[in-house]
Amino acid sequence: MTGTLPWDGEMTCVRHDERTGASFVIALHSTTLGPAAGGTRAMAYPSLDEAVTDARRLARAMSLKMAAADLPIGGGKSVIMLPTPRAQLDDRRWREILSVHAHNLELLNGSYWTGPDVGTGSEDMDVLARTTRFAFGRSVAAGGPGSSAEATAQGVFSAIRASVREVGEPGLDGLRILVQGLGAVGSRVATLVAEAGARLLVTDVDEARCGPHVAAGARIVPAEEVTRTECDVFAPCATGGVIDTDIATMLPARVVAGAANNILATDGAERVLHDRGIIVAPDFVANGGGALHLIGREVLGWSESDVLARTVLIEKALDEVFTSARKQRITPLQAATAGAVERIQA
Numbered sequence: 454m455t456g457t458l459p460w461d462g463e464m465t466c467v468r469h470d471e472r473t474g475a476s477f478v479i480a481l482h483s484t485t486l487g488p489a490a491g492g493t494r495a496m497a498y499p500s501l502d503e504a505v506t507d508a509r510r511l512a513r514a515m516s517l518k519m520a521a522a523d524l525p526i527g528g529g530k531s532v533i534m535l536p537t538p539r540a541q542l543d544d545r546r547w548r549e550i551l552s553v554h555a556h557n558l559e560l561l562n563g564s565y566w567t568g569p570d571v572g573t574g575s576e577d578m579d580v581l582a583r584t585t586r587f588a589f590g591r592s593v594a595a596g597g598p599g600s601s602a603e604a605t606a607q608g609v610f611s612a613i614r615a616s617v618r619e620v621g622e623p624g625l626d627g628l629r630i631l632v633q634g635l636g637a638v639g640s641r642v643a644t645l646v647a648e649a650g651a652r653l654l655v656t657d658v659d660e661a662r663c664g665p666h667v668a669a670g671a672r673i674v675p676a677e678e679v680t681r682t683e684c685d686v687f688a689p690c691a692t693g694g695v696i697d698t699d700i701a702t703m704l705p706a707r708v709v710a711g712a713a714n715n716i717l718a719t720d721g722a723e724r725v726l727h728d729r730g731i732i733v734a735p736d737f738v739a740n741g742g743g744a745l746h747l748i749g750r751e752v753l754g755w756s757e758s759d760v761l762a763r764t765v766l767i768e769k770a771l772d773e774v775f776t777s778a779r780k781q782r783i784t785p786l787q788a789a790t791a792g793a794v795e796r797i798q799a
């Protein structure tokens with residue numbers, strides 16, 4: 454295999470299934486803190502190398518996310534490399550693919566648990582859970598905890614509170630907060646910050662999603678203007694990779710804190726923002742509420758109030774990250790990564 458990411462994880466399993474034409478990659482980055490867990494991503498990858506690289510990169514990020522959330526869980530990820538894009542697969546073949554994946558999970562016998570990710574949803578977890586014990590994120594109808602969006606949004610709200618304090622603001626009242634992406638998480642973040650007194654700016658490629666917020670007083674920003682719009686807090690809640698090094702040099706914000714995974718497109722972008730005095734809440738800490746909800750409820754047996762109590766602790770966790778970064782003269786991302794790695798190695 455060529456061109457794969459240097460890998461410091463424990464195990465990568467690869468299986469090709471002739472009958473369905475799908476290949477399965479399960480990467481277990483770390484089981485030190487507990488069984489590895491992470492979503493199942495189903496996509497048509499250009500090559501197996503790319504599927505392996507993606508699974509390993511995502512598994513490593515899950516180890517950091519679990520450790521940062523202080524969960525007794527390790528990091529893993531599975532990738533299903535589909536023979537054709539998901540939308541072109543008929544239901545029967547998709548079910549067969551899921552049945553092979555359930556068998557993979559049984560073979561790993563609890564070393565790895567999976568939940569929904571890009572290309573899979575709670576209804577797919579319902580299907581997996583019929584034949585394996587190691588799926589979480591089932592629908593409410595099937596006895597699962599339902600969407601993680603509420604918990605993720607609460608965690609992002611906590612992250613925004615901690616981040617604005619770091620730039621010397623006592624609260625959100627009167628601050629301009631720009632929420633990019635008004636989907637399941639972003640629309641809730643927008644409501645929470647507006648309720649806390651922020652002046653809300655919103656953007657979504659689907660403009661209809663801005664409607665309810667505009668009716669409540671928010672201002673719309675055109676999607677292509679988002680990184681050029683002055684604000685106190687930029688909250689990316691759409692896709693990752695929104696800030697590259699060029700954008701970092703001119704982003705007119707004081708804080709970046711959102712739900713999207715891998716908000717920074719390049720390693721250099723965080724350093725540029727840091728040197729400009731812009732506070733970036735590490736995304737794997739800020740968006741950890743979703744993992745707390747799904748894994749807490751279904752793997753660890755927590756109640757909804759346990760989840761909420763743990764989600765609001767994201768604010769304290771970020772306070773500690775910012776303090777540690779200041780003391781060590783490193784960036785918050787470096788401090789959060791070091792803290793998570795220390796927890797894994799302790």
Ligand SMILES: NC(=O)c1ccc[n+]([C@@H]2O[C@H](COP(=O)([O-])OP(=O)(O)OC[C@H]3O[C@@H](n4cnc5c(N)ncnc54)[C@H](O)[C@@H]3O)[C@@H](O)[C@H]2O)c1
Nearest residue numbers: 601602605634635636637638657658690691712713740743
């Ligand atoms: N749902 C969770 O619990 C959870 C947990 C952790 C991380 N995340 C991440 O948070 C982000 C949001 O998740 P979600 O569940 O709300 O997704 P979603 O699909 O419900 O919403 C995404 C929204 O972003 C909009 N969008 C897409 N590209 C855009 C662009 N370029 N500019 C403006 N708007 C754009 C879409 O129209 C949609 O309204 C994703 O990156 C996801 O990976 C979600």
